[in-house]
Amino acid sequence: MTPLSIAFLPLTDSAPIVVAAELGFAEAEGLALTLVRDTSWATVRDRLVYGQVQAAHLLAPLAVAVTLGLSQTPCAIAAPFKLNDNGNALTLSAEFAAALDPDPRNRVDDPEATAHDFAAAIGLHHRKPIIGIVHRFSSHALMLRYWLGYAGVNPDRDVTLRVLPPSLMTEALRAGEIDGFIAGEPWSSVAVNEGLGEIAAAGATIWKRGVEKVLATRADWAQANPDALDRLVRALAKAASWCDDPANRDALATLLARAEFVGRPAPLIAQALAGRMPLQKGSEPVEIPDFMVFNRGAANFPWRSQALWIYSQFVRWGMVAASPDSERAAAGVFRSDLYRRALAGAGTPMPGASMKVEGALSEPLRAGSHSGSLTLAPDRFFDGKTFDPEAISVYLKSLETPISR
Structure with missing residues (x-):
């Protein structure tokens, strides 16, 4: 061995x-x-x-x-x-989430509107919003930046991104040290179950195959x-x-x-595996297709x-x-x-x-394969943009980045 x-x-x-x-x-x-x-x-x-x-x-x-x-x-x-692919969610404190659409399902189903709601809520909050991220170079942080940038939010100026280990997110939210976090499961499920926050967006609805x-x-x-x-x-x-x-x-x-592995209750872990998750404590689970794909x-x-x-x-x-x-x-x-x-x-x-245009598939597609049958899943970005790896500079010019440096 x-x-x-x-x-x-x-x-x-x-x-x-x-x-x-x-x-x-x-x-x-x-x-x-x-x-x-x-x-x-x-x-x-x-x-x-x-x-x-x-x-x-x-x-x-x-x-x-x-x-x-x-x-x-x-x-x-x-x-x-x-x-x-995917498996993360943005969870916000009840106070901050109250400035968004009152129906949590609408928030997750309509990431465009929710991004604009988030942008509007920044000025109403009692402080510059502090959002926990697991690492500066994380999939979740990049998705959060992409989503906020769509609504004209500069994530380096308009919010504070604070790096915390995933397992400390819920306690930071409980203590009021952060106003929300974006992290992989099971931490959003834990936060919702303990009444600490509400899921406002899911990685799977920002980029279907993130x-x-x-x-x-x-x-x-x-x-x-x-x-x-x-x-x-x-x-x-x-x-x-x-x-x-x-x-x-x-x-x-x-x-x-x-x-020795995740160390959280099996029912909380199972709901993300099934892609059926409550968005608020006590609410009925809602289906989020392809929430986590292995x-x-x-x-x-x-x-x-x-x-x-x-x-x-x-x-x-x-x-x-x-x-x-x-x-x-x-x-x-x-x-x-x-x-x-x-x-x-x-x-x-x-x-x-080995490369493809990312975000181009809105429906499953049978693809050429060296063996067997291969179907590629839909991989759309929420804003409808596509990423051509052969034209990165053109792609970057198409993004109206509110960066201030």
């Missing part, structure tokens, strides 16, 4: 890694996985960068940021497998250990498929509820175009200067070549291309 250590945070989207370790998928590939539970993304990042673990459950934008040297000395990261977490390794480790990496990707592919099967939801929620619709394929969308947002918000070298490095983080190599003989349907 090949021993591998993987760092993770106690979040519902760690599920494929937990399932691979606990239900025999890794063992079947000759791997003995040790899961290292952490509390902050900075710690997970450092464990990976400094070689304390061989792989990590990581925010997709953080993998790109580490490669570009935006949070420390550059370290090339390889992400050969996406663990999930890139979320990835399996990350150091690029030099991936190059030196191709066989072990291939076996890990195969184990995760089988685990992700198991996680996405509705028949396994209760068992998955029970597994994740264990103290496998279907090519969710595990590391599209280089999605890495470039992340890069485009870094450029948009002044986090990195645009350059051909940075663009090339960002695209190279998502390793579709390694995904294809690992699953070549497994009969896994996979796209024939």
Whole structure:
């Protein structure tokens, strides 16, 4: 057996890694996985960068940021497998949410109107709104910026974005230190269940197929250990498929509820897995289609175009200067070549291309595949824009960014 250590945070989207370790998928590939539970993304990042673990459950934008040297000395990261699409939500205090549409369902269903309501509420609040984010380079923070920017809000001027570990969001909301937060599950469900906040928006309604977490390794480790990496990707592919099967939801929620993993009640975890969530304490659950996706619709394929969308947002918000070298490095983080190599003989349907125009699909689309039948899921952005990875500068010019620098 090949021993591998993987760092993770106690979040519902760690599920494929937990399932691979606990239900025999890794063992079947000759791997003995040790899961290292952490509390902050900075710690997970450092464990990976400094070689304390061989792989990590990581925010997709953080993998790109580490490669570009935006949070420390550059370290090339390889992400050969996406663990999930979506799975996050924006939760606001009752006081702040009261300035939005009174029907919580309308807020989630109409992200355009809710963004404008949020913008209008800023001036009515007793202070500049403080919104918790799990990391500056998180999928959630970029989605929040994108959503606010649509309504003319400058997230670097009009609100305060405060970085907190996901597990501390609810206590910060309870103490009045923040006015809301955007984070992965189960933390929005916990906040609603405890009467601390109301869900006002979901990542799945901002970008129907928003890139979320990835399996990350150091690029030099991936190059030196191709066989072990291939076996890990195969184990995760089988685990992700198991996680996405509705028949396994209760068992998955029970597994994740264990103290060594997510450590929260199984019913709270299960509602996000099912995409049926109450938006206020005591309210009936509402359906949010594809709230969290582990496998279907090519969710595990590391599209280089999605890495470039992340890069485009870094450029948009002044986090990195645009350059051909940075663009090339960002695209190279998502390793579709390694995904294809690992699953070549497994009969896994996979796209024939490594990039696509993001946001162009409003309906499911049968796509060309090297094996089997592949249907790509709708991937629209809420504002109807599309992202062509071959025309990033044109895309950025189309965004009226209220940035003040």
